[in-house]
Amino acid sequence: MRLPGTPPAKSRRSRPAAATMLLSLSLVTLAGRADAATPAGSGSWLDNWFATSDAAKEAQPHWMTPVVTVTPRLEQEIRYDQSWQTRPNDVTLDNYGNNKGLEIIPSFNTELILGIPAYQVRTDAHGRTTGWTDETFLLKYRFAAANEEHGNYIATGFLGVSVPTGSEAFTNHETIITPTLAVGKGWGGRESGFDIQSTLGIAIPTADLATLGEPVSWNTAFQAHTGKLWPEIEVNYTYYKDGPRDGHSQTALTAGLVLGRFELSQRLRFIIGGGYQKVVSSYKVFNDNWVLTARLAF
Numbered sequence: 001m002r003l004p005g006t007p008p009a010k011s012r013r014s015r016p017a018a019a020t021m022l023l024s025l026s027l028v029t030l031a032g033r034a035d036a037a038t039p040a041g042s043g044s045w046l047d048n049w050f051a052t053s054d055a056a057k058e059a060q061p062h063w064m065t066p067v068v069t070v071t072p073r074l075e076q077e078i079r080y081d082q083s084w085q086t087r088p089n090d091v092t093l094d095n096y097g098n099n100k101g102l103e104i105i106p107s108f109n110t111e112l113i114l115g116i117p118a119y120q121v122r123t124d125a126h127g128r129t130t131g132w133t134d135e136t137f138l139l140k141y142r143f144a145a146a147n148e149e150h151g152n153y154i155a156t157g158f159l160g161v162s163v164p165t166g167s168e169a170f171t172n173h174e175t176i177i178t179p180t181l182a183v184g185k186g187w188g189g190r191e192s193g194f195d196i197q198s199t200l201g202i203a204i205p206t207a208d209l210a211t212l213g214e215p216v217s218w219n220t221a222f223q224a225h226t227g228k229l230w231p232e233i234e235v236n237y238t239y240y241k242d243g244p245r246d247g248h249s250q251t252a253l254t255a256g257l258v259l260g261r262f263e264l265s266q267r268l269r270f271i272i273g274g275g276y277q278k279v280v281s282s283y284k285v286f287n288d289n290w291v292l293t294a295r296l297a298f
Contacts, residue, residue, distance in 0.1 A: 033103045036256070050267070053105035060145040060154050061186050063195045064230040066221035066276035067256035067291055070199055072156040073109040074142055077103050077297040085289040094121040100293075113138040120170050131167025136160065140182075148193070149269035152186040158201065163237075175206045180221075192226040213243020229256040234279065238285075251281040254291075259298060271295040 034191035053076050065071040081098035105111050115136035122129045134264050138160045143155040152154040160178035166169045180201030197222040205212040216239045234254035240246060256275025264270055277289040 021167075036103045036195075049106075054109055055110045056105050059108075060142070061147055061152050061184065061195065062190050063197065063223060064183065064225065064233055064258050064260065064271070065184060065221060065295070066197060066234055067258065067293055068218070068234050068236055068254050068275055069197055069219040069221040070138075070158065070180075070182065070278065071197055072140075072142075072154045072184045072199070073145075074105050074109075074140060074156075075103050075297065076105045076111075077295045079103065079293065079295045081294075082292045083289055086287045087110060087130065088284060089124070091124045094123075095133075098291075099133060109142040111140040111142075113140075117166060119209075122169070125155065130164075130168045131169045133170045134166040134172055135163045137163075142277075147191050148186065152193075152195075154182075154184045158182060158199070160201070162205075172205070172212060174208050174212060176203050176212065177206065179202045194224045195222065197221045209242050211243060213245060214241045215239065215245075216241060217241075228259055228262065230260075230273070232256045232258070232275075234275075245285075247283065248283045248285050250278045250279060250285055252277050252289075254278075256291070258293070260295070264296075267298050269297040271297060 007124070021156045034092045048247070056074050060073050063071065064071060065073070065075060079100040081100045082096075083098055085093040085095070087093060095118050097116055099118045101116035102114045103111060104114075111145050113136075115138070117135050118133045120131060120133060131207070140157055141157050144159060145156075146152060158178070158180035160176075160180065162172060162176040162178070164175060166172075178201050180199050182197070182199040184195060184197040186196075198211045198218070200216075200218045202214055202216045203212075204214055218237045218239075219234060221232050221234045223230060227233075232255075234256065234274040236252040236254060237249065254275045254277040256273060258271060258273030259273030260273075261269035272294050274292045277291065279285075279287055
């Protein structure tokens with residue numbers, strides 16, 4: 001495994017990552033302290049927040065977040081992903097973070113994701129290029145949901161924003177807004193069952209459409225589970241509208257397995273998983289991709 005080079009110590013590109021990581025660690029520390037905690041009914045802001053987030057999670061299915069597809073469920077966790085991608089013409093792209101980060105539930109029907117900019121290493125015939133990707137944010141609003149005992153379904157809207165804060169080699173140079181609709185339906189109970197989770201979204205740049213285009217992404221995960229084992233197959237489809245890839249489309253299949261939720265304390269849960277992604281269409285932006293995911297839910 002190649003390790004990324006060390007970014008310049010004073011680079012402003014690393015500041016969003018450092019700030020979000022510091023906030024993430026602070027919240028995990030608070031979650032751990034809450035286990036020991038405050039007497040019931042004390043009414044502290046931390047008690048009230050966890051009461052709201054726990055109620056929000058209980059009101060929806062308890063499926064696992066897939067390896068690639070963004071779940072329509074509201075989740076509260078810190079997430080770190082890593083991927084190793086091969087591309088045409090002997091190009092490789094190693095991604096440390098995949099722009100995952102802190103996910104919190106501030107109110108009963110909403111979730112906010114503060115992405116930690118990924119650090120990327122691209123290797124091609126000209127050598128090795130390293131740097132940070134852009135800062136990302138994602139807001140989820142849950143329209144409707146029912147847990148396993150009351151219907152086992154969910155429908156959610158997303159609004160994603162990518163801000164051009166990355167290194168010159170990896171930034172998009174423009175803000176990109178991505179509205180998405182996400183739905184899911186499950187069968188079975190909390191200990192074993194099957195579910196389908198699907199998202200459909202379009203990335204809309206605020207400028208430079210000729211370079212960035214407006215890719216439409218449709219991801220669907222078919223997920224089974226028994227106990228703490230969550231095997232899955234995902235279909236990841238992208239249609240490239242406008243831009244240099246206009247009219248082309250790519251389809252990838254992902255086979256994955258997620259393990260969890262392993263209890264670390266009364267509140268903290270550890271989740272780990274991975275998957276292999278293979279492009280099966282004739283048009284390929286990349287050839288294949290290995291993904292590792294690790295999460296700490298609270």
